Amino acid sequence: MNKLVACNDLVAIGKIVGVHGLKGYLKVFSWAESVETYRAATKLIIKDANGNDTCYRIFEIKPHKNQLLLSIKGINTCEQARALTGCKLFIERANLPELEPGVYYWSDIIGLSVFTITDKYLGRIKFVFQTGANDVYVVRSDTDDPIKETLIPALESVVQSVDLRRQTMIVDLPEGL
DSSP: OBOOEEETTEEEEEEEEEEETTTTEEEEEEOSSOTHHHHHOSOEEEEOTTSOEEEEOEEEEEEETTEEEEEETTOOSHHHHHTTTTOEEEEEGGGSOOOOTTOOBHHHHTTOEEEETTOOEEEEEEEEEEOSSOEEEEEEOOSSOTTOEEEEEOOTTTEEEEETTTTEEEEOOOTTO
């Protein structure tokens, strides 16, 4: 799995969580598995809380603790960088590498309707998180109980099929889940 979230033909690859230093470096919490995702991007789109987006070129990117430090052209001061804190970073889907069959970007998985092999509707995938062994899909029911969640391990033995065209996933839940 790749932890990317989509928005039309754009895919979210991270979020600006702070600034670093005085020269406008951005601290980024990345949703991409690799720094190479950023390097492959021809342009970086930053969307603010109001949905406004601005296109930038990446000048430098480097790992820093559990985050990335990102320098983009046009952002040269701490004040300019601080104004972008909280914004999401997007790239065009066309810049992402082709995946092997049966492997999906998180952006393709989030929002799918999930059904059991007995055709019981469980809800929609709201988000995905990683564990040491595998990804886990967080499925929330659409019923009157807004906090009803099912955690589904992303394992071949559990996920029976994914149909992106129909926006569905069929699962065979382990006993007790």
